[in-house]
Amino acid sequence: MVNSRFTEYLVYIGNVALAILIGLALGALIIWLGGYDPVKAYTGLFETSFNPSDYYYFASTLSYATPVIFTGLTFAISSRAGIFNIGAEGQMYMGALGAVIVASMNLPSPLILPMALITGTLMGALWGLIAGLFRALRNVNEVVATIMLNWIAFWIIEYARNYGLGDPRRQEKTISMPIEGRLPLLVKNTELSMAFVIALVIAILVYIFMWRTKIGYYIRVLGAGVKTAKYAGIDPRIITLYVFIIGGALSGLGGALEICGRPPTYAITTAASNIAGFGFTGISVSLLGLNHPILIIPASVIIGGLLAGSRGMQIKAKVPLEMVMAVQGLIIIALSVPGFTFVYRRWRIKKALRGGESA
Amino acid sequence: MPELDLLGGVLIQSTWAMMPILLAALGEILTERSGVVNIGLEGIMLISALFSVFVADKTLNPWLGVLTAIGIGAFIGLIHGFISVYLKGNQIISGLGINTFAAGFVAYSIEVFWGVRGYYTPKPEAKVPRLPVIGVSPLFLATIAITIVLFIILYKFDIGLKIRACGENPEAADVVGVKVELMQLTSTIIGGALTGLAGAVLSIDWLASITKQLPAGRGFIALALVNFANWNPLYGLLGSFIFGFLWTASEYMKNLEYFTRAIPMPLINTIPYIATLIVVAGVIGRSRPPQSVGVPYRRELD
Numbered sequence: 001m002v003n004s005r006f007t008e009y010l011v012y013i014g015n016v017a018l019a020i021l022i023g024l025a026l027g028a029l030i031i032w033l034g035g036y037d038p039v040k041a042y043t044g045l046f047e048t049s050f051n052p053s054d055y056y057y058f059a060s061t062l063s064y065a066t067p068v069i070f071t072g073l074t075f076a077i078s079s080r081a082g083i084f085n086i087g088a089e090g091q092m093y094m095g096a097l098g099a100v101i102v103a104s105m106n107l108p109s110p111l112i113l114p115m116a117l118i119t120g121t122l123m124g125a126l127w128g129l130i131a132g133l134f135r136a137l138r139n140v141n142e143v144v145a146t147i148m149l150n151w152i153a154f155w156i157i158e159y160a161r162n163y164g165l166g167d168p169r170r171q172e173k174t175i176s177m178p179i180e181g182r183l184p185l186l187v188k189n190t191e192l193s194m195a196f197v198i199a200l201v202i203a204i205l206v207y208i209f210m211w212r213t214k215i216g217y218y219i220r221v222l223g224a225g226v227k228t229a230k231y232a233g234i235d236p237r238i239i240t241l242y243v244f245i246i247g248g249a250l251s252g253l254g255g256a257l258e259i260c261g262r263p264p265t266y267a268i269t270t271a272a273s274n275i276a277g278f279g280f281t282g283i284s285v286s287l288l289g290l291n292h293p294i295l296i297i298p299a300s301v302i303i304g305g306l307l308a309g310s311r312g313m314q315i316k317a318k319v320p321l322e323m324v325m326a327v328q329g330l331i332i333i334a335l336s337v338p339g340f341t342f343v344y345r346r347w348r349i350k351k352a353l354r355g356g357e358s359a
Numbered sequence: 360m361p362e363l364d365l366l367g368g369v370l371i372q373s374t375w376a377m378m379p380i381l382l383a384a385l386g387e388i389l390t391e392r393s394g395v396v397n398i399g400l401e402g403i404m405l406i407s408a409l410f411s412v413f414v415a416d417k418t419l420n421p422w423l424g425v426l427t428a429i430g431i432g433a434f435i436g437l438i439h440g441f442i443s444v445y446l447k448g449n450q451i452i453s454g455l456g457i458n459t460f461a462a463g464f465v466a467y468s469i470e471v472f473w474g475v476r477g478y479y480t481p482k483p484e485a486k487v488p489r490l491p492v493i494g495v496s497p498l499f500l501a502t503i504a505i506t507i508v509l510f511i512i513l514y515k516f517d518i519g520l521k522i523r524a525c526g527e528n529p530e531a532a533d534v535v536g537v538k539v540e541l542m543q544l545t546s547t548i549i550g551g552a553l554t555g556l557a558g559a560v561l562s563i564d565w566l567a568s569i570t571k572q573l574p575a576g577r578g579f580i581a582l583a584l585v586n587f588a589n590w591n592p593l594y595g596l597l598g599s600f601i602f603g604f605l606w607t608a609s610e611y612m613k614n615l616e617y618f619t620r621a622i623p624m625p626l627i628n629t630i631p632y633i634a635t636l637i638v639v640a641g642v643i644g645r646s647r648p649p650q651s652v653g654v655p656y657r658r659e660l661d
Contacts, residue, residue, distance in 0.1 A: 034471040035471065084451055084455075086455065138640040138641075140636070140640050141582060141583070141586060143398055143451070143582065144580075144586075145636060147576055148576065148579065148580075148583075148633075148636050149636075150576075151628075151629070151632045155629045156625075158625040158628075159625035162624075162625060163623055280458075283455055283459070284459070319467075320471070322462075322463045325466070326459075326460050326463030329456050329458070329459035329460025329461065329464070331456075332452060332459055333438075333442070333456035334456075335456070336442055337442055337446045338446070338448060338449065
């Protein structure tokens with residue numbers, strides 16, 4: 001029974017559902033301790049994210065799912081290689097900055113959108129590459145390297161907003177993407193643009209890359225262990241660089257798409273407030289999606305719903321919207337435990353062994 | 360001599376800047392020596408900082424705030440240790456979860472506790488007083504003492520050998536009768552407590568405020584320092600001074616027109632992070648982590 005792949009999947013889905021429930025339950029406890037009404041809070045949250053009677057809210061959910069698909073893929077690819085690239089945050093900042101630079105350049109209008117996306121992707125890839133070089137050549141812990149680069153990227157975009165790329169009329173944001181460089185909206189009067197469709201296509205392409213190409217295969221072999229990879233004739237350093245470049249490119253593209261595809265500002269706002277947090281949220285998305293490019297899509301919709309509904313929760317129940325971040329943290333902690341069924345199985349084996357000894 | 364005054368100021372300030380990084384790194388050195396890795400330092404600092412401000416501000420007693428921070432740190436260490444040691448969870452993921460939770464929880468709690476968004480400054484009475492004459496924080500002396508005590512425990516006492524054995528070769532430790540799991544859990548709890556103290560240094564001693572990004576990456580710089588120090592508390596002391604000095608120096612540069620004309624303000628803020636990367640990249644090839652760090656120890660096959 002345990003050998004069957006289907007049962008394993010059921011166990012995984014059960015674990016994911018359990019982790020989400022634990023996160024929401026402990027979140028409710030914290031909301032209650034804070035003096036708010038948890039029922040009202042969660043009703044507000046779901047009414048403004050998965051409300052069947054108003055498509056606007058679901059479109060909003062999908063618009064939040066878009067960037068975290070990209071950052072989720074970044075984390076997923078690195079996880080598959082046994083590496084923890086938690087630098088999607090900074091890589092996304094650099095991608096967004098790349099798009100803003102293109103927006104400032106007065107290019108001929110058909111060139112703006114492709115140039116913005118390409119520049120953003122390349123700048124994200126560059127940011128990933130730097131982290132990769134530290135990891136591959138100097139053996140610097142990638143967690144440390146990526147977090148340092150996140151902070152550096154943060155101050156670089158703050159610099160860019162204050163010196164040269166700021167909107168001359170509105171201090172609180174950079175130059176906006178001109179109308180010719182914007183992606184069409186999928187649903188009128190919502191924030192959902194073509195960027196979501198691009199995200200879906202990219203997720204499928206990453207799946208094909210990971211399971212149907214040589215490099216993808218090498219990445220997964222590296223995940224089985226550095227020694228394993230070496231025996232298979234793979235240079236772990238080269239594959240590590242691939243992981244960081246591709247991961248950075250994905251988050252960079254995600255950042256550029258935020259500039260080209262998210263109303264109303266089409267720009268980076270003060271302290272990156274409109275893109276901050278998507279990188280770290282990608283970690284929750286990837287973990288909920290079992291680090292699988294296709295499963296990341298439903299996971300991104302769940303997390304996108306939390307993000308989209310956080311404002312409704314704040315308006316209807318006065319609960320500060322950062323609460324959903326805390327819920328995400330609780331879900332991640334719950335997911336770090338290798339499955340409660342696994343613990344149960346272990347306990348059963350232990351019991352059986354003890355019984356055997358005493359007999 | 361204004362230059363000398365400036366240097367003196369930078370040195371005194373550096374004693375503050377080095378404390379949170381050093382305390383968190385000391386906690387992590389102990390935790391990793393026992394075989395558990397905890398990358399949730401940033402989150403532990405942040406949550407401890409929050410509660411220490413809350414208690415110190417309510418009671419107007421900074422020492423109660425310090426104790427609270429230590430307690431909260433130990434509690435989160437207990438959770439992480441339990442997941443890592445007994446549930447055999449993924450230690451990196453658990454640490455990431457702690458950081459994510461902290462970022463959301465603290466921003467939420469600042470509003471719940473004080474009804475303000477994003478930023479709170481405690482009353483002056485809630486601040487840890489400075490020592491007379493030398494002008495440093497009493498917690499600085501405590502930090503130096505903790506460094507030396509931790510070094511002596513790890514290298515001169517039987518228990519230190521046992522802890523290090525758990526991180527190097529838990530099977531061997533188990534065979535000679537060391538209670539590996541208990542040793543790892545205790546080390547993780549103490550590591551969390553020291554990181555909690557680091558949080559109190561930030562919120563009621565040095566910076567005397569609480570924001571949702573108070574540690575600003577110091578939890579991760581502490582992780583870098585652990586590598587830099589080759590898991591040795593005394594090297595940690597040296598390294599933390601380098602990091603603390605760089606951090607303080609970059610703050611001072613912002614006040615000097617000479618520097619701000621050469622490097623614009625927002626970019627000066629990148630100096631501590633760039634310096635951390637360069638210092639760590641230059642040294643790390645020679646450091647050696649405990650052999651079994653981060654791998655859950657399983658006694659029986661499953």
